[in-house]
Amino acid sequence: MSANPxxxxxxxxxxxxxxxRICFTNEGYDVTxxxxxxxxxxxxxxxxxxxxxxxxxxxxxxxxELLEYAKEKNPDTKVILLTAFGTLETxxxxxxxxxxxxxxxxxTIRDLQESVRRALGREGEE
Amino acid sequence: MSxxxxxxxxxxxxxxxxxxxGLLYYYNLVTIRRRLLxxxxxxxxxxxxxxxxxxxxxxxxxxxxxSARELADQIRLLRQAVQDKTPDLISLAGADSVxxxxxxxxxxATLASRLMGGxxxxxxxxxxxxxxxxxxxxxxxxxxxERGRIQRxxxxxxxxxxxxxxxxxxxxxxxxxIVTRLIVAPLRRIERATRxxxxxxxxxxxxxxxxxxxxxxxxxxxxxxxxxxxxxKELVQAGKLASLGTLxxxxxxxxxxxxxxxxMIAQTFIQxxxxxxxxxxxxxxxxxxxxxxxxxxxxxxxxxxSRVRGSERVASDVGQVVERSLKLVQNQLDMAGxxxxxxxxxxxxxxxxxPHQIGQVLVNIYTNAIKAMPRGGMLRVESAPGADGEHVxxxxxxxxxxxxxxxxxxxxxxxxxxxxxxGGTGLGLSVSYGIIKRHGGTISVASExxxxxxxTITLPIHTGGSDDEREPQDPGGGR
Numbered sequence: 001m002s003a004n005p006x007x008x009x010x011x012x013x014x015x016x017x018x019x020x021r022i023c024f025t026n027e028g029y030d031v032t033x034x035x036x037x038x039x040x041x042x043x044x045x046x047x048x049x050x051x052x053x054x055x056x057x058x059x060x061x062x063x064x065e066l067l068e069y070a071k072e073k074n075p076d077t078k079v080i081l082l083t084a085f086g087t088l089e090t091x092x093x094x095x096x097x098x099x100x101x102x103x104x105x106x107x108t109i110r111d112l113q114e115s116v117r118r119a120l121g122r123e124g125e126e
Numbered sequence: 127m128s129x130x131x132x133x134x135x136x137x138x139x140x141x142x143x144x145x146x147x148g149l150l151y152y153y154n155l156v157t158i159r160r161r162l163l164x165x166x167x168x169x170x171x172x173x174x175x176x177x178x179x180x181x182x183x184x185x186x187x188x189x190x191x192x193s194a195r196e197l198a199d200q201i202r203l204l205r206q207a208v209q210d211k212t213p214d215l216i217s218l219a220g221a222d223s224v225x226x227x228x229x230x231x232x233x234x235a236t237l238a239s240r241l242m243g244g245x246x247x248x249x250x251x252x253x254x255x256x257x258x259x260x261x262x263x264x265x266x267x268x269x270x271x272e273r274g275r276i277q278r279x280x281x282x283x284x285x286x287x288x289x290x291x292x293x294x295x296x297x298x299x300x301x302x303x304i305v306t307r308l309i310v311a312p313l314r315r316i317e318r319a320t321r322x323x324x325x326x327x328x329x330x331x332x333x334x335x336x337x338x339x340x341x342x343x344x345x346x347x348x349x350x351x352x353x354x355x356x357x358x359k360e361l362v363q364a365g366k367l368a369s370l371g372t373l374x375x376x377x378x379x380x381x382x383x384x385x386x387x388x389x390m391i392a393q394t395f396i397q398x399x400x401x402x403x404x405x406x407x408x409x410x411x412x413x414x415x416x417x418x419x420x421x422x423x424x425x426x427x428x429x430x431x432s433r434v435r436g437s438e439r440v441a442s443d444v445g446q447v448v449e450r451s452l453k454l455v456q457n458q459l460d461m462a463g464x465x466x467x468x469x470x471x472x473x474x475x476x477x478x479x480x481p482h483q484i485g486q487v488l489v490n491i492y493t494n495a496i497k498a499m500p501r502g503g504m505l506r507v508e509s510a511p512g513a514d515g516e517h518v519x520x521x522x523x524x525x526x527x528x529x530x531x532x533x534x535x536x537x538x539x540x541x542x543x544x545x546x547x548x549g550g551t552g553l554g555l556s557v558s559y560g561i562i563k564r565h566g567g568t569i570s571v572a573s574e575x576x577x578x579x580x581x582t583i584t585l586p587i588h589t590g591g592s593d594d595e596r597e598p599q600d601p602g603g604g605r
Contacts, residue, residue: 015387015413019394026398057460084382085461105386109393 004030005120006048010040010066011055011082020053023109024116037061041069048074051100051119053112056083056090064090067097078119082107129309129339136301143297147290154283161276164214168269171215174200174207175265179258182238186251194242201235219268227268230261312340316347325563328355358560363434365557366486370432372493376457377428384417384424391417427454431489435482439565441588442481444518445470448509451488458493463502471510477518478588483561487569490554491522491581498526498579517567517584528575537571 007029009020017033024031032049034040037058044066052070056063067079078100083090086104094102101115117123181197208215208224208231215224237254312334319331328351334344391410395402402410431454452466459466495505503525512519529537536542538559562569566586573579 013383013387015390015417019390022394022398022402026401062463084386085379085457087461105382106389107386109390109397 004028005050006030006032007116008040008043008049008052009033009054010037010052010058010063011035012037012058013055016055016082019109020112023113027113029116037063037066041066044070044073049077051116052077052079053116054079054081056081056094057085064093064097067094067099071098080112080115080119128337132308132338133305136305140297140301143294151283151287154279158276158279158283161218161272161279164218165269165272165276167211167214168218168265168272171204171207171211172265172269174204175262178204178234179262182254182258185238185242186255197238198242201231201238205231205235215268218272223264223268227261227264230257230264233257234261309340312344316340316343319347319351323351323354327564327566328358359437362483362486362557362561365490365554366432368554369486369489369493370428372458372496373428373431373454373489376455376461377424379461380424380457381421384421387417388414431482431485433482435480437480437483439478439480441476441478441590443474444477444479444484444520444585445472445474445509447479447481447485448488448507448520451485452492452507454485454489455492455496458496459505462496462499464496464499464505465503466505466507469506469508469510474509474518475511475587477565477585479565479585480561484565484585487558487561487583488520488522490558491583494554494581495522495524495526495579498524498528503578511587512584515587517586520583520585521580522582523578523580525578528577528579529571529573530575531573534571534573538569 007020007024009017009024009031010033011017012035014035017035021031021033032043032047034043037054038060040054041061049070052066054063054066061069063081063083067081070077070079075098079098080101080103081094081099082103082105084105086102091102100119103111103115178197178200181193181200185193185197187193208227212224215227234254234257237250237257241250241254315331315334319329322329330348330351331344334341391414395407395410399407448470449468452468456466458464492505492507499505506523507520508523509518509520511517538555542556559569562583562585568582568584570582571579572582
């Protein structure tokens with residue numbers, strides 16, 4: 001593989017973006033983060049990502065919209081949803097729209113890392 | 127003294143007065159009638175005197191034995207008549223006049239027997255005539271005097287009757303005024319107070335003292351007001367707790383954000399502490415501190431809302447309350463995918479209110495709106511001075527399912543709810559209604575099924591001045 005896997009993290013909580021960057025960069029991923037979901041969608045116009053980790057409830061474009069948009073642009077992109085307001089309805093809707101995973105906050109970074117590895121088909125790697 | 131006793135006493139006194147008057151008049155009438163009868167009897171005496179005078183005339187004309195005998199007979203009849211009537215005469219004219227009448231008759235009889243016995247002296251005939259005339263005058267004057275007395279009695283009766291009627295009228299009027307003051311006035315106050323209670327103002331009645339029925343009624347009323355007020359407070363608290371249930375779920379979710387941030391920082395720190403510079407480590411710890419502050423604030427708002435409050439009112443800006451209460455439900459709005467639009471005239475005229483209670487009303491309306499928009503929508507909150515210049519109007523509109531027209535009159539009823547069992551207590555709007563009423567305002571609903579509902583609250587603008595007012599303060603004590 002010529003380049004590191006690309007991860008896009010979108011969350012209006014800046015800390016989620018920052019910590020994800022630190023953790024995933026150290027794991028050898030190429031990490032891009034946005035706290036503004038509109039900018040994230042704009043980025044999807046031109047770039048492709050292997051995994052997208054996105055918050056569900058965001059001011060402008062919400063996680064489900066971003067999921068649909070990303071899947072439309074590149075069906076191979078795996079989308080992991082994060083939310084502080086987890087409900088069965090949004091979870092079902094997310095999986096209907098081909099979300100790869102769905103986490104409710106607070107989330108452990110290990111779980112996220114594990115999920116990303118599974119998304120990339122790298123189970124068992126550490 | 128009880129009103130029953132007071133009334134009985136008043137009636138008794140009135141009745142006694144009227145009975146006394148009646149008895150007086152009865153006695154008067156009886157007296158007048160008796161005197162009239164006496165006067166009629168005196169007419170007989172007058173007639174007897176007339177007969178004597180007629181016989182006297184005949185005798186002086188003819189000087190014969192027949193006419194002499196007749197005169198003697200008539201004098202005897204007159205004596206007889208006077209003797210018969212003596213008690214009546216004494217009671218009518220007094221013993222003196224009876225004696226003088228007797229003396230005159232004696233004098234007349236002596237003269238007559240002297241004439242008839244042939245011992246006639248010169249001028250005796252003239253003297254007899256004069257004495258006869260005097261006799262006539264005496265009897266007439268007795269009758270005349272008596273008639274005059276009866277006349278006077280009747281006139282006096284008329285006057286006293288008129289006077290007592292006036293006294294009765296004055297006493298009656300004064301009596302009814304006193305009764306009005308004693309009974310009706312306090313009853314009116316109780317009536318007003320009752321109306322106040324029905325409109326949600328629980329003010330006890332002051333100044334009705336005494337141990338009569340009204341005093342006891344006022345006491346019972348005040349007791350009732352006290353109890354209702356207490357129940358109302360409990361109800362307000364119950365309504366608040368009901369809203370709190372909804373708010374709590376939102377707050378619980380909201381707390382997940384700072385918790386997640388703290389957790390992620392901690393995990394990152396543990397995983398990568400070796401690669402983090404000291405500055406970065408301090409920054410991360412600072413960030414944890416900030417997230418703790420954020421959590422504290424979220425919890426504080428909820429606690430602040432849930433706390434039992436007094437009902438003291440201060441002049442406050444409704445706009446601030448509207449905004450603060452909207453923040454409380456922000457999570458619910460986010461979760462339900464509802465966009466809130468806030469429009470406020472800044473600054474609004476101040477309203478004298480209890481900001482916590484008004485906040486509770488607004489939170490209640492917001493949460494109802496959120497329930498009405500399960501698939502998201504728009505919540506529009508607009509506060510502005512009313513067109514009448516006397517009120518501030520807050521209108522909360524949603525784009526939810528709406529309320530069927532037939533349910534409009536019932537939405538403010540206690541325990542009315544469209545939620546399924548466990549979905550709502552049905553207390554919220556009824557409590558809200560009570561709160562707004564007690565603030566002298568109105569709350570109404572306009573709704574179209576399928577399009578949404580608008581709840582409109584009006585609150586009277588504070589005109590300032592009279593009552594001792596604290597400065598508009600921050601009622602939340604920090605947010």
